[in-house]
Amino acid sequence: MQLAGRVALVTGGASGIGAASARRLAALGAAVAIADIDEHRGPAVADEVGGSFHRLDVTSLADNHRVVGEVEAAHGRLDVAFLNAGIVSATRDDEPLDEAAYRRIVGINLDGAVFGVDAAVPVMAATGGGQIVATASLAGLVPLPGDALYTVTKTAVVAYARAMAPTLTARGITINALCPGFADTPMIAPMKGQFDTIGFPVLTAEQVAQAFLDCLAAGGTGEAWFVQPGLPAAPYRFRNVPAARHPDGSHAPIPADLDPHARPA
Ligand SMILES: NC(=O)c1ccc[n+]([C@@H]2O[C@H](COP(=O)([O-])OP(=O)(O)OC[C@H]3O[C@@H](n4cnc5c(N)ncnc54)[C@H](O)[C@@H]3O)[C@@H](O)[C@H]2O)c1
16 A cells, blocks of 8 residues: 555554554654654654654544644645554453443544544545554453453444444445454553463554555555454454344345445445
């Protein structure tokens, strides 16, 4: 895929998977905007890749629009949006719900993706289209034991990408979810020892960045790309829910507008 001369926004670009992806995008010739709440590491990564830093709290719709507006003002376009900022829950499933912690993880992991799409779409559409990738997780495809809140936000990101794809196709925009397994970033520092003990091959941030580029290059939409150690990254194959039947057992087609498998031309 041609990235030279393209403009890319990376949320959560100050660290881990986002920073590794920003480095790859810049090396391939893209102008990169790093957007993050971290005002210390964010500017450092931006300097390293010759890009710009934008202080962004992804939980704010207005902040997402402001940052995309800044990117558009600087470059006149936005071609790639990697909506990647995320956190794990700091709560335990077997304890009473901490409402603030719940709002926080939904705000960052889910609102961050939905608001990022809302901000990016009009700017991308104005120049004929673009590509959006939202970082979900393998926890968007299989539950992460002990972190139901993380699981529900990441499952929602997968569902959102799948649900939005047909609508965005009509505007020349692709949207996919990236679903990495455990990757060696600050996020998993507290549990890294468990993997080391059994010799589990945790992904590197660079491997996830490569999967992100593979997803872009494939050019599909509405896909959820799993990224697992030792395997090529690829779209997860969802099984279709069995179709409805009439009382006589014959196939019962649903209205075309409500058919999840229909895609606008
Ligand atoms: N590391 C893993 O094992 C793993 C696995 C699957 C998915 N993921 C997902 O990958 C993405 C990147 O995580 P990472 O592993 O690189 O972790 P990381 O902690 O290294 O990076 C996360 C980044 O998100 C930023 N961020 C947090 N809250 C923010 C907010 N409100 N607004 C803007 N930025 C904010 C942080 O400042 C940080 O720079 C996350 O969505 C995460 O859920 C990570």
